[in-house]
Amino acid sequence: MSDEDESAIIARKARAMEEARKxxxxxxxxxxxMFGMVGWAVAVPVIGGIALGLWIDRRWPGETSWTLVLLLxxxxxxxxxxxYWVQREGRDD
Numbered sequence: 001m002s003d004e005d006e007s008a009i010i011a012r013k014a015r016a017m018e019e020a021r022k023x024x025x026x027x028x029x030x031x032x033x034m035f036g037m038v039g040w041a042v043a044v045p046v047i048g049g050i051a052l053g054l055w056i057d058r059r060w061p062g063e064t065s066w067t068l069v070l071l072l073x074x075x076x077x078x079x080x081x082x083x084y085w086v087q088r089e090g091r092d093d
Contacts, residue, residue, distance in 0.1 A: 003043070012019035015067045034086075034089060035087055038085060038086060040043055041078060041081040041082040041084075041085055042075070042079060042081070042082050043078065044078070044079065045074040045075070045077040045078040046071060046074040046078050048070075048076050049070035049071050049073055049074025049075075049077075050067060050070065050071050050074065052066075052070050053065070053066040053067030053068065053069065053070035053071060054067050056070075
């Protein structure tokens with residue numbers, strides 16, 4: 001068998017594997033993992049914002065509730081983060 005025959009066989013097998021990956025259905029575990037990833041992508045910035053806001057409010061009391069401000073900022077950041085991850089996973093398909 002020549003090198004050209006071997007490379008054609010390898011190329012054909014690589015194409016078949018790529019097509020099989022594209023046809024592969026996502027399992028329920030994949031959906032749960034994506035759900036969990038999105039949940040953590042939102043929860044971590046929100047909890048971090050709350051913790052930082054509580055610390056600022058205790059350290060320097062004032063009229064502004066930094067807990068509420070940073071909670072909203074964490075929710076916005078977490079939503080952008082989740083959107084990024086969902087878009088990235090969608091591109092991989």
